[in-house]
Amino acid sequence: MGTLVQTLVETIALGSLYALAALGYTLVYGVLRFINFAHSDVFTFGAWVSYALGALFGWVATAAVQAPVVPVFAMPFIMFAAMAICAVLGITIERLAYRPLRTAPRLNVLITAIGVSLLLQNTGQLPWAFGKDGQNVPALISNQASLGSIAGVEIRVVDLVIVVLAGLLMFGLERLVYGTKIGRAMRAVSFDERIASLMGINVDRVISITFGIGSALAAAGGVLLGLRYGNIKEPADSAWVLLGLKAFVAAVVGGIGNVRGAVAGGLLIAAVEQFGATYISSSMQNLFVFVVLILVLLVKPSGLFGTAVREKV
Amino acid sequence: MSDPRTRRLAERVAAQRVNPLTAALRSAWPFAIAIAIAFILQIAIAPAISDFKAKILLDIGIAIVLAGSLNIVNGFAGQFSIGHAGFMMVGGYASAIVTYYGSLKLLGAPAIADVPVLGGFLGSGDLLFLGACLIGGVMAAAAGLVVGLPSLRLRGDYLAIVTLGFGEILKVLIQQTPPVPSSADAMTAGPLTMVTHLGGSLSFTGQPTYVSPTPWVVNADGDQTGHAGIFFAYLVVGILLIFVYRLKSSHKGRMLLAVRENEIAAEAMGVDTSRAKVTAFVLAAFFAGIGGALFAHEVGAQLDTKSLGFQKSIDLVIMVVLGGMGSITGVVFSAALLTILPELLRSLGVDSYRMPLYALTLIVVMIVRPQGLFGIKELWDLGPWKRHVTPLWNKLTKGKQA
Amino acid sequence: MTALALEADQLSIAFGGLKAVSALSFAVPERGLHGLIGPNGAGKTTAFNLLTGVYAPDSGAVWLGNGASRTRLDGKKPSAIARCGLARTFQNIRLFGELDVLDNVRTACGVRASSGLLRTFLRTPRYVAEDRAMTERSLDLLDVLGIADRAHEQSKSLPYGDQRRLEIARALATEPKVLLLDEPVAGMNTQEKHEMRALIESLRERFDVAILLIEHDMGLVMEICEHITVLDHGVTIAAGAPSAIQSDPAVIEAYLGAPDDEAEVA
Numbered sequence: 001m002g003t004l005v006q007t008l009v010e011t012i013a014l015g016s017l018y019a020l021a022a023l024g025y026t027l028v029y030g031v032l033r034f035i036n037f038a039h040s041d042v043f044t045f046g047a048w049v050s051y052a053l054g055a056l057f058g059w060v061a062t063a064a065v066q067a068p069v070v071p072v073f074a075m076p077f078i079m080f081a082a083m084a085i086c087a088v089l090g091i092t093i094e095r096l097a098y099r100p101l102r103t104a105p106r107l108n109v110l111i112t113a114i115g116v117s118l119l120l121q122n123t124g125q126l127p128w129a130f131g132k133d134g135q136n137v138p139a140l141i142s143n144q145a146s147l148g149s150i151a152g153v154e155i156r157v158v159d160l161v162i163v164v165l166a167g168l169l170m171f172g173l174e175r176l177v178y179g180t181k182i183g184r185a186m187r188a189v190s191f192d193e194r195i196a197s198l199m200g201i202n203v204d205r206v207i208s209i210t211f212g213i214g215s216a217l218a219a220a221g222g223v224l225l226g227l228r229y230g231n232i233k234e235p236a237d238s239a240w241v242l243l244g245l246k247a248f249v250a251a252v253v254g255g256i257g258n259v260r261g262a263v264a265g266g267l268l269i270a271a272v273e274q275f276g277a278t279y280i281s282s283s284m285q286n287l288f289v290f291v292v293l294i295l296v297l298l299v300k301p302s303g304l305f306g307t308a309v310r311e312k313v
Numbered sequence: 314m315s316d317p318r319t320r321r322l323a324e325r326v327a328a329q330r331v332n333p334l335t336a337a338l339r340s341a342w343p344f345a346i347a348i349a350i351a352f353i354l355q356i357a358i359a360p361a362i363s364d365f366k367a368k369i370l371l372d373i374g375i376a377i378v379l380a381g382s383l384n385i386v387n388g389f390a391g392q393f394s395i396g397h398a399g400f401m402m403v404g405g406y407a408s409a410i411v412t413y414y415g416s417l418k419l420l421g422a423p424a425i426a427d428v429p430v431l432g433g434f435l436g437s438g439d440l441l442f443l444g445a446c447l448i449g450g451v452m453a454a455a456a457g458l459v460v461g462l463p464s465l466r467l468r469g470d471y472l473a474i475v476t477l478g479f480g481e482i483l484k485v486l487i488q489q490t491p492p493v494p495s496s497a498d499a500m501t502a503g504p505l506t507m508v509t510h511l512g513g514s515l516s517f518t519g520q521p522t523y524v525s526p527t528p529w530v531v532n533a534d535g536d537q538t539g540h541a542g543i544f545f546a547y548l549v550v551g552i553l554l555i556f557v558y559r560l561k562s563s564h565k566g567r568m569l570l571a572v573r574e575n576e577i578a579a580e581a582m583g584v585d586t587s588r589a590k591v592t593a594f595v596l597a598a599f600f601a602g603i604g605g606a607l608f609a610h611e612v613g614a615q616l617d618t619k620s621l622g623f624q625k626s627i628d629l630v631i632m633v634v635l636g637g638m639g640s641i642t643g644v645v646f647s648a649a650l651l652t653i654l655p656e657l658l659r660s661l662g663v664d665s666y667r668m669p670l671y672a673l674t675l676i677v678v679m680i681v682r683p684q685g686l687f688g689i690k691e692l693w694d695l696g697p698w699k700r701h702v703t704p705l706w707n708k709l710t711k712g713k714q715a
Numbered sequence: 716m717t718a719l720a721l722e723a724d725q726l727s728i729a730f731g732g733l734k735a736v737s738a739l740s741f742a743v744p745e746r747g748l749h750g751l752i753g754p755n756g757a758g759k760t761t762a763f764n765l766l767t768g769v770y771a772p773d774s775g776a777v778w779l780g781n782g783a784s785r786t787r788l789d790g791k792k793p794s795a796i797a798r799c800g801l802a803r804t805f806q807n808i809r810l811f812g813e814l815d816v817l818d819n820v821r822t823a824c825g826v827r828a829s830s831g832l833l834r835t836f837l838r839t840p841r842y843v844a845e846d847r848a849m850t851e852r853s854l855d856l857l858d859v860l861g862i863a864d865r866a867h868e869q870s871k872s873l874p875y876g877d878q879r880r881l882e883i884a885r886a887l888a889t890e891p892k893v894l895l896l897d898e899p900v901a902g903m904n905t906q907e908k909h910e911m912r913a914l915i916e917s918l919r920e921r922f923d924v925a926i927l928l929i930e931h932d933m934g935l936v937m938e939i940c941e942h943i944t945v946l947d948h949g950v951t952i953a954a955g956a957p958s959a960i961q962s963d964p965a966v967i968e969a970y971l972g973a974p975d976d977e978a979e980v981a
Contacts, residue, residue, distance in 0.1 A: 316859070316921050317855075318855035318856070318858055318859050319855070319859065319921045319922055320852070320855075321827075321852075321890055322824060322827045322828070322845075322848055322849065322852055322890065323827070325848035325851055325852055326844050326845050326848040328848075329843075329844035329845075329847050329848055331840040331841075331843045331844045331847075332840075333840050336838065336839070336840040336843050337840075339838065339843075340837055340838040340839070555836075556836055559835055559836055559838060560832075560835065560836070563830075563835040563842075563846065564821065564822070564824070564825025564826075564828045564830070564835075564845075564846070564849060565825070565830075565831075565832055565835050566835075567814070567818055567821060567822040567825055568822065568825060568826075570811065570813075570814060570818075570822070571811050571814075571822045574810075574811035574812055574813055574814060575809045575810070575811055575812070577769070577805075577809060578805065578809035578810070578811065579794075579811075579822075580792070580793040580794045580797075581767060581769075581793055581794075581797055581802070581803055581805075581809075582794075582797055582802070582822065582823040582826065582885060582886070582888075582889055583794050583797035583798045583802075583823070583826035583889050584794055584822070584825075584826060585792070585794045585795075586794065587792075592832075596832075639813075688813075689813050689814075
């Protein structure tokens with residue numbers, strides 16, 4: 001019973017984070033019809049920004065200061081700052097790397113996206129950037145503090161914060177896409193870019209905003225992930241790359257281009273991974289994720305909630 | 314029918330007169346030249362240059378095999394694969410199993426990396442190695458068949474992800490395996506142990522070195538030292554290049570190109586696009602498996618899941634994209650360039666900038682020259698070559714006839 | 716009765732709830748030249764896609780040839796249908812853009828070649844003979860279509876009219892029994908149309924092929940087709956000789972709108 005509750009808690013917390021990152025893939029795919037490989041690196045970057053800001057203000061534990069005092073406003077401040085910085089990063093990437101290729105074959109865009117991803121990863125690893133060592137993130141919320149226990153399993157504050165914040169952000173996004181003017185413009189561009197522009201929608205602006213929103217959500221996911229684990233590894237560490245990939249898998253499995261599908265996909269992937277790790281083998285959790293991906297794609301290539309697109313002959 | 318221009322293919326084939334002797338000669342001479350070049354590189358060039366340079370020469374050869382094979386699936390058939398290192402992994406491990414246990418059990422030798430090759434040049438040791446390369450290729454081709462099947466339903470980004478997933482799955486599976494038995498234990502190892510004890514996340518150990526820059530020398534007593542690694546590597550390069558060139562200029566190759574150019578039209582013209590795609594994956598995987606076998610027996614190479622991971626796949630993709638997807642000479646050029654470049658950067662003390670530089674190159678190439686340096690064309694199709702080299706060539710060959 | 720080359724029997728397909736083509740039937744005799752016309756969105760290209768296997772029909776059948784060689788096509792893959800002897804061109808041109816003109820045609824020739832990968836790699840005498848024959852035949856086809864002098868140009872850089880000619884040459888290279896032409900004169904000027912018309916008529920004799928033609932240019936269709944099927948909203952509203960079609964009230968209504976529509980406009 002305890003193991004089951006523990007696995008469920010892990011699934012929900014991790015699934016929320018995957019979902020936040022998956023939304024960015026889905027939003028971009030919706031407007032531009034390509035998989036933004038660099039998105040996982042924006043996610044990573046979010047975590048690193050929280051570290052960098054924490055280090056700047058002396059909120060990070062070092063050898064000299066074991067447990068620095070962190071003010072209450074640090075959490076919202078770092079969250080917003082990371083989201084804003086990553087939004088700018090996302091918009092810049094789109095402007096410099098993807099916009100020149102708007103009419104190019106999709107393969108070229110895909111290769112460019114891989115290039116951007118590698119550039120971010122490997123630049124982040126350089127000595128003057130974040131370096132090659134793991135770092136502690138500021139302990140904005142203690143990752144030990146407990147709310148109480150269910151069936152002998154401690155429910156941690158940080159997990160509750162993750163689920164609540166992720167839920168709020170996703171609800172906000174849902175309202176934005178379906179309830180606002182810019183959301184309507186995004187949906188119009190997603191439906192048909194050419195007609196949207198004929199209708200007087202500024203397509204470039206909509207695409208920029210989409211990248212900004214997706215990147216901000218990823219940054220929030222990155223910061224929360226850092227909080228949960230207390231430290232972060234080097235930007236090109238395979239764990240990070242895999243994390244981004246899993247978020248991507250979540251988006252694909254849920255049906256890329258579909259907001260609710262991304263959330264469902266995030267939870268599903270986290271469940272496969274956590275339950276597989278707990279009940280089958282902990283060293284094979286990545287295997288389960290990719291097996292699920294391949295199965296879903298082979299059975300229903302458009303994902304569980306996606307709609308198939310047929311090429312016109 | 315009065316118009317002779319409308320005669321069908323079968324009639325025309327029947328009307329062709331091909332002299333079998335001339336055809337045989339034309340078919341064989343590129344192989345002869347390839348063998349000669351590989352031999353010259355081994356016995357004349359390698360001893361004349363430093364070990365360091367000879368190692369780079371070796372690495373260039375292996376890079377050409379790998380990038381050249383990726384070009385079949387990415388370049389010709391246009392199916393974007395970012396899991397090519399996975400095929401190397403299959404070929405590498407399969408061949409290492411063959412040479413490790415083969416040396417011990419069949420040839421009765423202690424399989425320690427630096428002992429002289431058993432039986433000398435093309436002796437029992439070398440033959441075992443060549444057989445291992447072939448087995449590595451065949452195993453990888455089987456994996457290529459499995460990975461090629463999703464390409465029937467998926468394209469572009471989705472296919473790329475599946476190929477990546479294939480590499481990751483393979484990696485996790487290999488990481489679960491127990492260590493390779495020591496040479497003493499290996500003598501009694503059963504077949505199941507042989508294929509399942511791969512060293513986990515550590516590297517496969519014990520396979521003999523066959524591919525090393527140490528010059529192959531035979532002394533007065535007939536004893537051999539060193540290896541004919543450069544010969545074998547460039548022999549494979551030669552065979553691969555002849556294969557891909559003949560493929561590209563044949564009806565089989567044009568079918569792959571047609572799939573890349575317009576899948577719907579290809580299908581409508583009678584090209585079985587499913588079969589073409591799977592064929593491309595199988596062929597590419599076969600040569601990648603052989604490339605992996607060369608890599609696995611290279612001196613100093615770590616046969617593990619890290620050195621044959623995603624990073625390796627990306628290195629190969631960059632070679633193909635930069636050289637020009639579909640261009641054989643372009644990919645050879647960029648494989649050589651991108652093998653030398655890291656060494657150059659290292660000598661300048663800026664090797665930590667290698668990956669950022671590669672990444673930036675990839676982005677800039679896509680924006681400025683999306684078709685890569687050579688596009689789909691070959692060196693001899695390009696303007697400067699046509700202007701300067703072709704006339705010279707014509708003059709030379711005409712001079713011979715006169 | 717003349718022998719049939721292509722026969723469609725009650726072909727139907729629906730996308731979602733929309734019946735794109737319903738109960739389409741026609742028969743093209745050997746060396747016949749039939750037209751398929753109708754207003755935009757009538758289902759003509761969908762009909763081509765049904766015949767060539769791009770879409771599988773919900774019901775109905777397609778037969779190619781007659782007597783012992785009569786083959787049922789529906790249910791086969793497009794590539795298998797093409798190898799049976801049904802070739803097509805595309806309304807929105809689909810060439811192998813990066814390849815040169817000659818290689819576009821040679822690609823299509825290649826599906827009739829028998830050499831496998833090993834023969835190709837070793838360049839055996841049989842492969843060499845086949846390869847030469849393919850080149851020869853492709854050049855001759857380009858010559859018939861009048862674009863032989865452009866054989867080594869990149870196909871995507873050809874002028875529009877020549878791209879349409881190349882599409883026909885490529886389709887002929889597959890050695891079809893029936894050729895489907897989807898708007899072969901779209902976007903051409905009067906002179907080019909005139910040449911294309913003569914060409915289409917000559918193909919039947921030269922290549923022993925039946926032709927099914929989709930075309931918006933009524934003048935051309937009425938002049939060269941022996942039999943015309945008219946579609947509107949997927950339904951066959953008329954079928955018969957050009958003269959009968961021209962005076963058919965249902966056809967006039969489909970093209971010009973119902974008489975009371977006109978009254979409303981007036």
